Amino acid sequence: MTELLAYCRSGYEKDTASELTALTAEQGVYGYPVLSANSGYVSFMLHQAKDLHTLAASIPVAGTVFPRQLVAVTESLTNVDKQDRISPVLSVLREVVAQTGQAGNVVVEHADTDDGKQLAKFCRKFVVPLRQALRGAGILSKKDDNNKPVLHVFFTEFDACKIGYSLPAARSPWPMGICRLKFPADAPSRSTLKLEEAIVSMLSAEEREQVLRAGGRAVDLGACPGGWTYQLVQREMYVEAVDNGLVDDSLMRTGLVGHAAADGFTYQPEYGRVDLLVCDMIEQPDRVAKLMGDWLVKGLADHAIFNLKLPMKKRYETVTQALTLLKQRMAEAKIKFSLQARHLYHDRDEITVTVIRQE
Ligand SMILES: C[S@@+](CC[C@H](N)C(=O)[O-])C[C@H]1O[C@@H](n2cnc3c(N)ncnc32)[C@H](O)[C@@H]1O
Structure with missing residues (x-):
């Protein structure tokens, strides 16, 4: 099943789900949210796969309140062989690019939660050979290009991930939708x-x-x-x-x-x-x-x-x-x-x- 995946702050899954339900209905697209408390993400499952691209193009993250990033997910993989994760992921990404055209970047992400952070090191390492394989296959542009679709691989477990894409005008430009800033030492408060x-x-x-x-x-x-x-x-x-x-x-x-x-x-x-x-x-x-x-x-x-x-x-x-x-x-x-x-x-x-x- 295809889904619109929203990353959000842990504890805000219900609010994100309410917002996705309202925004998708405005687009005449119907489905239902699947969420688990404090997971840091919400899956909005679509009744019709053909609606996915419409949503990817028509709901800019900047126009939403709670989602940090929105990803049009075409497939979820479970029980991925830990000896060779690249092959199944690559095979799904080939299908994604067949629909979107050549991608400008690939990101491997996880939820912004304590559990999700266990996957951070693995995600950082995994993206390197994945990027090489995608470039080798001509699926990814030779240099990062923000004007093209970005491929997303979102790991929920070491052997499970959601795979999809975001479009230039709609996505958040920040990694995992998070704008990190350094606290200025002379500022009077963290606010x-x-x-x-x-x-x-x-x-x-x-x-x-x-x-x-x-x-x-x-x-x-x-x-x-x-x-x-x-x-x-x-x-x-x-x-x-x-x-x-x-x-x-x-x-x-x-x-x-x-x-x-x-x-x-x-x-x-x-x-x-x-x-x-x-x-x-x-x-x-x-x-x-x-x-x-x-x-x-x-x-x-x-x-x-x-x-x-x-x-x-x-x-x-x-x-x-x-x-x-x-x-x-x-x-x-x-x-x-x-x-x-x-x-x-x-x-x-x-x-x-x-x-x-x-x-
Ligand atoms: C969250 S703090 C503001 C922090 C500030 N923005 C910063 O960056 O340092 C909220 C402030 O609002 C003030 N405040 C609350 N109600 C107020 C009111 N009716 N009039 C003026 N200040 C008020 C409080 O005294 C408190 O200092």
Whole structure:
């Protein structure tokens, strides 16, 4: 049976399954999710194999919340002979390429879980002879080419794997869909990585230039101790850091930060408006989404990047509700914008949303 395979954070399999069910139904494709708790992936089994390519092309990972990567799986192998894993894998990959055309890369992956990590060393080694064999057979381009399909071999056990492909416009460019970042030693909190990942992985190069201009102004709601403010200061923006707590001294010394010990729900920007509003307050997601909508619709901020803290249950439904209302308000105000919502690698029980004005 063919399946759409989604990698996700361990513990988010149900949310990923709910999202896949909704997204595939939107495409007029039907099937059912198969998942096991804390496995780090979900298989969405398709009733009709012919739908697989449609899904591979029409659901970009960037347009989803919980999947880190999406792979169109054409075949799953079990009880693979440990003495010769290459031959059966190669034979399936030949069939994949017969449908997609020559591939630009091959990746051998595993789930991002403690069990999955047992397979990491093996996966790293296995890809080397596999790549050679694929190049030898003309299935893979001589040099890595990101504009071609990528072949995926996803090991769930040492002798079991799912084999498929992802397409250039739809896949996540990061290995296993994970954007790893180095913690900047002088940043005041690890939270800084959430905003950095959003900037690096959710904004295009043009958007980064437009939204994070040196000399531009930002408001950071729930700023302390200053990890998000740090990212903006690194980009030479002026920041109004709003929080009753203390902002890191070294940030205050830059001369780019003003601290307001105030409530983020009533704060007004010092000069009437800012280019960018960021918000990491721990609050109800619908309350935060409404606040973001107020700022954007009233023109207090052009763009917004914010976190929505997730409840324990019905997380996909909660996110959908909060964001649907926000999108409706923006549309009624005739504001052209692009909105992305992603469960980032550096997020915990929260997601990150970017709303970028398009004109
Ligand atoms: C997760 S921390 C923010 C971490 C910060 N983004 C960083 O990178 O260092 C949440 C912060 O929101 C603040 N906060 C919560 N509710 C708030 C409110 N209504 N107004 C202002 N700040 C609030 C808390 O004081 C806390 O410092």
